[in-house]
Amino acid sequence: xxxxxxxxxxxxxxxxxxxxxxxxxxxxxxxxxxxxxxxxxxxxxxxxxxxxxxxxxxxxxxxxxxxxxxxxxxxxxxxxxxxxxxxxxxxxxxxxxxxxxxxxxxxxxxxxxxxxxxxxxxxxxxxxxxxxxxxxxxxxxxxxxxxxxxxxxxxxxxxxxxxxxxxxxxxxxxxxxxxxxxxxxxxxxxxxxxxxxxxxxxxxxxxxxxxxxxxxxxxxxxxxxxxxxxxxxxxxxxxxxxxxxxxxxxxxxxxxxxxxxxxxxxxxxxxxxxxxxxxxxxxxxxxxxxxxxxxxxxxxxxxxxxxxxxxxxxxxxxxxxxxxxxxxxxxxxxxxxxxxxxxxxxxxxxxxxxxxxxxxxxxxxxxxxxxxxxxxxxxxxxxxxxxxxxxxxxxxxxxxxxxxxxxxxxxxxxxxxxxxxxxxxxxxxxxxxxxxxxxxxxxxxxxxxxxxxxxxxxxxxxxxxxxxxxxxxxxxxxxxxxxxxxxxxxxxxxxxxxxxxxxxxxxxxxx
Numbered sequence: 001x002x003x004x005x006x007x008x009x010x011x012x013x014x015x016x017x018x019x020x021x022x023x024x025x026x027x028x029x030x031x032x033x034x035x036x037x038x039x040x041x042x043x044x045x046x047x048x049x050x051x052x053x054x055x056x057x058x059x060x061x062x063x064x065x066x067x068x069x070x071x072x073x074x075x076x077x078x079x080x081x082x083x084x085x086x087x088x089x090x091x092x093x094x095x096x097x098x099x100x101x102x103x104x105x106x107x108x109x110x111x112x113x114x115x116x117x118x119x120x121x122x123x124x125x126x127x128x129x130x131x132x133x134x135x136x137x138x139x140x141x142x143x144x145x146x147x148x149x150x151x152x153x154x155x156x157x158x159x160x161x162x163x164x165x166x167x168x169x170x171x172x173x174x175x176x177x178x179x180x181x182x183x184x185x186x187x188x189x190x191x192x193x194x195x196x197x198x199x200x201x202x203x204x205x206x207x208x209x210x211x212x213x214x215x216x217x218x219x220x221x222x223x224x225x226x227x228x229x230x231x232x233x234x235x236x237x238x239x240x241x242x243x244x245x246x247x248x249x250x251x252x253x254x255x256x257x258x259x260x261x262x263x264x265x266x267x268x269x270x271x272x273x274x275x276x277x278x279x280x281x282x283x284x285x286x287x288x289x290x291x292x293x294x295x296x297x298x299x300x301x302x303x304x305x306x307x308x309x310x311x312x313x314x315x316x317x318x319x320x321x322x323x324x325x326x327x328x329x330x331x332x333x334x335x336x337x338x339x340x341x342x343x344x345x346x347x348x349x350x351x352x353x354x355x356x357x358x359x360x361x362x363x364x365x366x367x368x369x370x371x372x373x374x375x376x377x378x379x380x381x382x383x384x385x386x387x388x389x390x391x392x393x394x395x396x397x398x399x400x401x402x403x404x405x406x407x408x409x410x411x412x413x414x415x416x417x418x419x420x421x422x423x424x425x426x427x428x429x430x431x432x433x434x435x436x437x438x439x440x441x442x443x444x445x446x447x448x449x450x451x452x453x454x455x456x457x458x459x460x461x462x463x464x465x466x467x468x469x470x471x472x473x474x475x476x477x478x479x480x481x482x483x484x485x486x487x488x489x490x491x492x493x494x495x496x497x498x499x500x501x502x503x504x505x506x507x508x509x510x511x
Contacts (some may be wrong), residue, residue: 031218034500036242037231039360040390041199041224046182047166048119048127054244054411055222058498060166062204062220063103064187065212067094067113068162070414071499071506076159079506080108080167080188089154089449090137092162096145097505100211102169103192110147112167114139119168125178128398131428132164134421135446153447156454157417190215190501199224212503220500226360235260235482242498246480247364248308254482264310267479268318268494271311271362271409273355273372273472274397274423277433282404283353285433288345290469293405294331296338296379297372303475306364306371310478316462317419318476320494321412322451323458328466330473338379350380354403356396359387362409363477369407398429406432409477411495416458417446424470433470 042056043049047064050056069079078084081094100108117139120129135155140148151158172186185193190212191204204220223240225231231243232250236257246254254260275293277285284290299313313330317323342350357369366387373383386403388396396402408430410419420442426434441461448454465471479494493499 032216033219033221034217034242035221035223035240036244036498036500037223037225037234037240038244039224039226039228039231040358042196042202042222043391043394044182045185045193045196045202047116047168047185047187048125048129048178049182050129050164050166054497055224059202059204059220059222060185060187061189061497061499062191062501063185063189063193064166065189066163067165067167068159069506070160070163070495076163076414077506081162084159084162087148090151092149092151092158093142094147094149096147097211098145100188101209102167102172102188103186103207104169104172106169106171108167108188109144110139110141111144111170113147113165114141115168115170115173116166119173119178128429129164131422131425132418133161134425134427135161153443154449155417155446156449156451157415157446160413160415161418163413190503191220210501212501212505215502217500228360232482235484238484242481242483244479244481244498245360245363246482248310248480251480259484260482261484262480262482265479265494266312266318267477268320268412268414269362269409269477269479270314270316270318270412271365271368271407271474271477273474274406274408274430274432275469275471276400276404276406277470278400278431279404279433283347283351284404286345287467287469288341289347289351290472292338292341292345292379293376293381294469294472295334295341296376296381297331297472297474298333298375299330299474301333301375302368302371306367307475307478310363310480311475314473314476316465316473317412317416317458321414321416323416323445323455323461325459325462328459328462333375335379342380347380350382352382352384353405354386355383355405355407356386356388356393356403357407358390358393361390361393363479365407365409368474372407397432400432404432413495416461420445420461435468437464438468438470 038055044056045059050060065080067081068076070076082097083095085093087093119125120127135151137150137152169186173181190207190210192207194203194205196202202222206215206218228247234240235243255262275284275290276282303311303313315328315330355369355373357365359366369385373385376383397406412419422428423430424438425442426439445457448457
C-alpha cells in the first residue's frame with residue numbers, strides 16, 4: 001500500500017430530485033438519484049480513450065472498476081486485483097478476485113486486462129492510454145485469475161499507473177467492436193451505462209449484481225452546465241445535488257444558506273501554459289521567448305485578483321508529490337528581463353499570438369487567460385484570447401495544432417511520472433516540444449527504484465525545466481464544491497473525484 005498526504009474525502013449520501021419531465025417524478029421518488037454537474041460535457045466514457053480529466057474519469061470510475069484503486073488521497077490499494085506483488089524490478093504479478101462479472105454477464109479473467117493493453121497500444125486506436133502506460137512491455141497470462149505485467153525498465157511509479165488500468169470484456173468487444181464499445185461501455189462497476197445525450201446528460205443505473213454490494217444510490221445523472229452561476233442556481237433550485245468547480249465569488253451567495261454545504265480544498269491540479277516549441281514556425285520555438293513569457297507573468301496577482309486567493313503560485317509539482325523542491329520557487333515577475341529576452345530573441349518590437357483557453361473547464365480559466373494577456377502586453381507581447389470548447393481544445397493540444405500557447409491544467413496523481421510521460425517526454429499527448437536532455441532525465445526518473453536517488457533526479461529535472469522553459473507553470477488551484485443539505489457531508493477530494501459508489505467487500509462506504 002502506498003500512502004501520501006491526507007487531503008480528505010467526499011462522501012455523498014441522499015439526494016434531491018433534478019428537474020424532471022412530466023411523468024418521471026413518481027418513478028424517481030422510489031429511487032435515490034444523485035445529480036452532479038461541472039462546466040464541461042464528457043469527451044469519452046471509454047476506458048480505451050480515458051485521460052486523467054474530469055468529468056470523464058469520474059463517470060468511468062462509477063462504471064468500471066480498476067485493477068488497483070486510489071479510493072482516497074494518493075493511497076493505492078487492490079481493487080479488482082486481490083493482491084499485487086513485485087516479483088523482480090520489472091515484473092508485477094496480480095491475482096484477480098474470483099467470481100466477478102461484467103455488466104453483460106461475462107466473467108472477469110486475465111484476458112480482459114490483456115485486451116485493455118492490446119487496444120491501448122494499437123496505433124489505429126489513437127488511445128490516450130498509450131502515454132499513460134509507456135512503461136508497458138508485455139502482459140503474461142498465468143491462468144484465468146493470475147497475470148503479470150512486465151515493464152520495459154524498473155518503474156517505481158507503476159502502482160499509480162495501475163489505477164488507470166481497466167478490464168475490457170472480450171466477448172462484448174468482439175461483438176460490437178471499438179466504436180460500439182465507445183458508444184456503450186461495459187464494466188464491472190457499481191453502475192451501468194444507460195444513456196448519453198451530448199451536452200445534456202449522462203445517466204447511469206445501479207448494478208444490483210455488483211460484487212462490492214448493493215448501492216444505496218440507484219441512479220446517477222451528470223449534467224454539464226457551462227456557466228458557474230447557472231450551476232449554483234441549479235443547486236439552489238434543487239435541480240442538482242453536487243456542483244463542482246465553483247468560482248470564489250459565488251461562495252458568498254451560497255455560504256449563508258442552511259440548505260447548502262460548501263467546502264474548499266487544496267487540489268493537486270496545476271494550471272499552466274503549454275508553450276509550443278515542436279513547430280519551427282512557432283515564435284515559442286525560441287527558448288528566450290518562452291523564458292520571456294514566464295518572466296512577464298505575475299502569478300501572485302493571478303491568485304489574488306482573479307482567483308480571490310483560491311490557489312497558490314507554484315514552480316512545478318504540488319507539495320505532496322515526492323520530489324517537490326521547496327527551493328524551486330515560483331518565477332517572480334521581471335518585466336525588464338522579459339523585454340530584454342524578447343530583444344535577444346529577435347523581437348525588439350514585441351510579437352503577437354493567440355492564447356487558446358477553455359471556458360469553464362477549470363476554475364476561472366478564461367478570466368486567467370485574459371489577465372495573462374494583459375500582463376504579457378506590458379512586456380510587448382500582444383495576445384488575443386481565444387476561448388474554445390474543451391473537446392476541440394483537447395484535440396488541438398494532443399495533436400499540437402492551433403496556436404502556440406494554450407492554457408490548461410494538469411492533475412498530479414501522487415507522482416511526477418504520468419505528468420512527465422504525458423507532457424514532457426517525446427510523443428506524449430500534451431508534449432508540445434521535447435529535447436534529448438529532458439527525455440534522458442525522464443527515463444532515469446522513470447526507472448530509478450531508490451527513493452532518495454529518485455528525488456534527487458526530480459530536483460535535477462526541475463533545474464532543466466528552468467533552462468528549457470517548455471511550460472509556464474502558474475498556480476496550484478484550489479477547489480470549491482457545494483452540495484444540497486440532503487447530499488451528506490462535503491469534503492472534496494484533492495483529485496476532484498466524486499466517488500458515489502460504495503464497496504462493502506473493500507470496506508469502503510464512499511469517499
